[in-house]
Amino acid sequence: MSQKALLRRELLAARRLLTTEDVTNTASVLASTAAALPELAGARTVAAYVSVGREPGTHVLLDTLRARGVRVLLPVLMADNDLDWGLFEGADRLVPAGRGLLEPDGPRLGPGAVLDADAVLLPGLAVDGRGMRLGRGGGSYDRVLARLAADGAHPALVVLLYDDEVVARVPEEPHDHPVHAVVTPAGARRFRP
Template identity: 50%
Template sequence: MPEFAEEAEVTADAKRAVRVAVLARRRASTADQRATAAARVQAELVALVRRLRPRLVAAYVPVGTEPGGPDLPGVLAGALPAGARLLLPVLRDDLDLDWGAWTGPENLVAAGRGMREPAGPRLGMTAVAGAELVVVPAVAVDRRGLRLGRGGGSYDRALVRVPADTLTVVPLHDGELVDRLPAAPHDRAVRAVVTPTDGLRTLNGKPGVVPHTSAGRTGGQ
């Protein structure tokens, strides 16, 4: 087996091991613990949105034990200035992401991989490029900003379309910001995370990229 193939296999195995461990820990948490964590994460993101006043935000609908709670899109939409829009991902057959506009919880439909997505018109894969704030799901993130997803590669492809200076933020549970994750060359770094205890934290030595939020725990790495 060529050396590069062996390295790729080792990386995939290492990622799988971390993913299994983190998801097991999430499942072991109680509903009350998840609800408390979601409220804190939402408060941090709302404070950030109200400070940035973006005209376009891209986010997602958390499912199961994902941080932020299933009502996260509605909470974010309620914090946006008048006329601003919230985009949500639409999973394509090739596992890439299209995007649709949030128009309320009643217009969300079940989709592949447990996702819930907007039922309205598709806006194209490049719609995310215009967002001023992108809220990204992950299983874990390291202090370089590299994220571990579910393994489908959807957000690896979507983030390539997001300009490097766009603020990308990952909601996490406590303990899911780690020193270092196994990474592949195509992995794209995010710029900040939100955790219930530490709030909004910037990554990769860039303490100035996230404005201070009124939730009160913003800081660098």
């Protein structure tokens, strides 16, 4: 088993120990801290995601951004694991999708819609002091980051995590991209490019 796979297994096991109350309380703290980040406070378009299970909660943040008039893009997982995008028009407009995910029920905007984002919230399991992010391993966001790089787009890349998921070192591969900031219940931390 690879170093990434071992770290993923360890982090997911720790998340399974969290209670629903832990996740709910953390979501409110993450939303207020993230919404205050200049990268999100000044954004006109944010590509985000709908948290599921024990992921650090995004629902409160999605509602906060939308209430501010921010255009919020949400991913729609395609058959090849790439991401299309749709607009977040409220929690009542989210529908169940494959793999336990929720996605917007409106029109699809195409994989290139993310190129308009001023900030991209990336799901993750860990980040290290260099800003290297460990994702779940499906490659969907690696494709998004490659698309942004190929287009010369430079949105702020932000990941929401629990405090203990900021680790000493994340194993990296050549295709991995560092993030600009991490938000945890303890606060926000930025990384130098």
